[in-house]
Amino acid sequence: MEKLNIKYLIRGHTIIGLFCISLFYISAYFGSLIFFLPYISYWELPSKHIQKSVDYGFNIDDKLDEIVSSYHLSDKNIEIVPPSFKDPRIKISTKNQSSIYLNPNNNEVLDTFYERDNVSEFFNELHFGENIPKVGRFLMGVASIGVLFLILSAILLFVFNKKRTKKEKKSHRRFWIKWHKNLGLLIIPFLFIFVITGAFIGVMLFTSKPYVLNATQNKETNLRKVVAPIIFKQKELLKNSENIVEPLKLSQLYRLAKVNYENLVVKNINIYNYKKDNSQVLFSGYLSDNRAITGEVNRISIVLNSYDGTVFSKTNLDDTHGIKKSLSLFYFLHFLPDETILIRIIFFVFGIALCVSLAFGYLIWAQKKLNDNNSFIWSNFLNRVVLTIIIGSITCSSILFFTHYLIPNEFIHKDLFMKGIFYIMFFSLLMYSFYENMISKVIKINLYMSSLLLFTAVFLHGIKTDIFIWDSFINKMDVVFYVDLILLIISGTIFYFAKKIKPTFLYKFDYEKELKC
Missing domain, CATH: 3.10.450 (Nuclear Transport Factor 2; Chain: A,)
Structure with a gap:
């Protein structure tokens, strides 16, 4: 009976895992990147390329009169956002008027007319599934619920299936099982927090629409618009x-x-x-x-x-x-709205560990299916799609950094073109993975492209802003310097791993090997 229960538990873990792998991997990967959203935004917007203000003391008193009169701001409610680790600028705004941004070091008005943080915004959309119209966020929420089952079943398998896993011989599969289990169990507290909150954001807010319609007599579908005036009551004018x-x-x-x-x-x-x-x-x-x-x-x-x-x-x-x-x-x-770099780095490491655990989990299932001739076409198709999602996510996110400074800010549809290039890149990588026999070559091409795109993005950034990595270091633009530096380090690391991949890497997933099975 115990063996039967474990068998069905493994089967349930596998089926739910296969459903979650594509959606939740995308959410986890881009979710890990958006822990650094404030710093990516620094890099994207030239108006944020400001020398670090050592001691900002609300020194806009002399400038405020001039701003109010010059821009004809309403005196009813003037909002000022002081500099922070998320944004080094001073923001001044009033209702129904464009915001004015100042350099806190000299109160100079900054030109932000054509600026938009396209990369960080699109990363956010991909994390929440907002790139899929209507149902994207709901699907991500359903995937989060599926991961809750994966957490529970993983704990049960760890407790009741120890003896069986110890009997496995040394192999690639054994390595994948070991680290799929170890990484998965290590990040359970982190993962539990994010899938609970993710399920709430994705499923609860989506399914609240009928109740909101009923409560507002079919006038409103957005829960926030109904609840916000009650819970988040604003100060009256x-x-x-x-x-x-x-x-x-x-x-x-x-x-x-x-x-x-x-x-x-x-x-x-x-x-x-x-x-x-x-x-x-x-x-x-x-x-x-x-x-x-x-x-x-x-x-x-x-x-x-x-x-x-x-x-x-x-x-x-x-x-x-x-x-x-x-x-x-x-x-x-x-x-993590008010947390600075240290906590974000820790959570990023956990997020990458989750991505690796998901990838190993898929490889365990995929290798087992290679010997099943009845499911050859299906498993081969799925292998190419999932591996493109896993590796192609790196390449596609790299091309966003590259195109952000390649396409001029003045181009009115810049965000649409960047998204279009992102999807074209993904589709091209998918088609190439179907065309190419050797999986190792597919992965190498992806990694080489990612390395080149990130390396080039750093120098495009310097050319377009006239602030190269050495300039940001000399002028104490700390965040801009570190983002450039990290992109170069990631580029070098990816290049190193690409060089290390041998032709025999994942050779069992090659077409010729599969055809012999």
């Missing part, structure tokens, strides 16, 4: 006033806000009724000692009188709604 009063400097008000909230890290500043006698300033952000609960959806805030700094209101964390705290924790666990 103040009454109009004609009396002009000179406010305290923003830097002074910031210091007063920090006195009342010592651990507050300010992410947004809202000035209501700018330079009027009833003007107020709202400082909102997260607490440095409680980032998870005070994340994007549960920001802590304090409202001060603009001309004397008295406190009008202050958010107490204990008084915030439990739903907001839960959503903030949920958002934090999946997106």
Whole structure:
């Protein structure tokens, strides 16, 4: 009975794994890349190529009047986003008007008219399945639910199938089984967090549409539009006033806000009724000692009188709604909004370990099917598709870096062309994998192309921005320098692995070998 149960458990693990391999591998691979989304965005946008500001002190007081009058900003609610590790610029905006970006070192207005972070946005779309119209996010959610079963079945197999795996002889298959198991078990806590939150984002939000339609009498399908005004209630605008009063400097008000909230890290500043006698300033952000609960959806805030700094209101964390705290924790666990480089690197390593584990899991099944003549056509087709997804994802993501600076920013449909090139590249790689007999050659070509594209992308970036890797190092543009450096290191590493691949690598997956089976 125990052997029978293990047999069906392995079969269930295999079938669900095959369903999840393509969708969840794509989500995991691009999800790993978007841990570095803020830094990729730095590299994409020339206006972010700014020398590191050692001590930004809200020094825009002298410039704010000029900005408000020059750009005819509404004084009802002026929002200011100070520099952060995600964006070194100062952002000033009001409702229904284009944002203005300043260099924090000299308050120079930056030209951002043609800029768009196409690479990081498309990586995000691929991670969530938004590139598949209507059902993409739902499919990714279903794949996340499937991975929950894989986690449970993997634990059961680890507990009840130890004796059998120890009897396996040394072979490539044994190596794949060992590391599929070891890596999979190692990252279970990490994986569990992301599949739970991913299933919520993908399935729950998609299936909420009928309930939203019913609740709004068929007027609305978006759950956020219905719930947001209740859970995320915004501060109301103040009454109009004609009396002009000179406010305290923003830097002074910031210091007063920090006195009342010592651990507050300010992410947004809202000035209501700018330079009027009833003007107020709202400082909102997260607490440095409680980032998870005070994340994007549960920001802590304090409202001060603009001309004397008295406190009008202050958010107490204990008084915030439990739903907001839960959503903030949920958002934090999946997106790491306020975490800097160290945590992102750790999660990236776990993400790559997941991708490797999924790849080994597929190879275990695929090699077993090679000896089954009845499923030759199907397994051969699937091998080529899945291996193109696994290896081709590297090549296709590399071409996005390459084309971002190859296609001029002024080109109005740049994002569509980049996406088109991405899909053409994937389709071409797939066709080549069907044409080429040797799997080792297919993998080598993919890796060589990836290496060349990333290497060239770094120098295209330098040519187009006039900031080469040595310039960013000399001028202390730390993030830009490190992104260029890491792309070169990845390029070199991929080239090294491509050189090491022998013609006999995965030779059992070659056409000729399969035809002899």
